[in-house]
Amino acid sequence: MSDTREERDEQPRRSRWWGVVIVGFALVVGLGMFNIGRLILRPKAEVVAVEQTIAASPALQRGRDLVTKSSDCMRCHTMDLDVVGPGFMTIAKRYGDRPDGVQYLAGKIREGSVGEWGRVVMPRHPQITQEQAELMAGWLMALKPSAKPEAGKP
Numbered sequence: 001m002s003d004t005r006e007e008r009d010e011q012p013r014r015s016r017w018w019g020v021v022i023v024g025f026a027l028v029v030g031l032g033m034f035n036i037g038r039l040i041l042r043p044k045a046e047v048v049a050v051e052q053t054i055a056a057s058p059a060l061q062r063g064r065d066l067v068t069k070s071s072d073c074m075r076c077h078t079m080d081l082d083v084v085g086p087g088f089m090t091i092a093k094r095y096g097d098r099p100d101g102v103q104y105l106a107g108k109i110r111e112g113s114v115g116e117w118g119r120v121v122m123p124r125h126p127q128i129t130q131e132q133a134e135l136m137a138g139w140l141m142a143l144k145p146s147a148k149p150e151a152g153k154p
Contacts (some may be wrong), residue, residue: 046145053142063139066132071125073136079143086117089143096144105137106130 043051054060067073067088076084077091086094095101108116110133112124128136 060139060142063135066136085120092140092143101141102137106133109133
């Protein structure tokens with residue numbers, strides 16, 4: 001037993017490269033998660049185009065505000081998901097090609113309907129004027145995606 005007490009108490013030196021590897025790995029994972037989140041949250045091109053169209057028209061802005069802020073529409077509808085009622089984008093796709101789409105939807109907003117989207121009841125909204133209903137329906141129709149594919153996109 002030639003070990004002295006100092007040699008037994010001394011801890012072996014650990015190299016620092018494990019720490020560097022762990023920090024580097026954490027950095028790569030963090031940056032990857034940030035990039036994926038950025039890609040998920042980035043708005044689609046058609047959404048940006050619709051927003052630009054709405055921003056250029058005071059009537060469409062007023063219709064959007066009537067739907068999203070001044071009425072109870074958001075209780076049953078969302079922008080793109082079918083919750084209780086269909087999403088606004090789904091409504092725009094279905095009625096977007098109708099020449100009388102704005103008047104038709106304005107009538108559905110004021111008078112309600114049953115059976116258009118299954119067994120879901122669209123309640124009447126008699127407190128909404130015809131002008132307000134047409135503004136709301138005009139905004140809904142503006143949500144229809146364009147049928148023309150962008151140049152250079154498959």
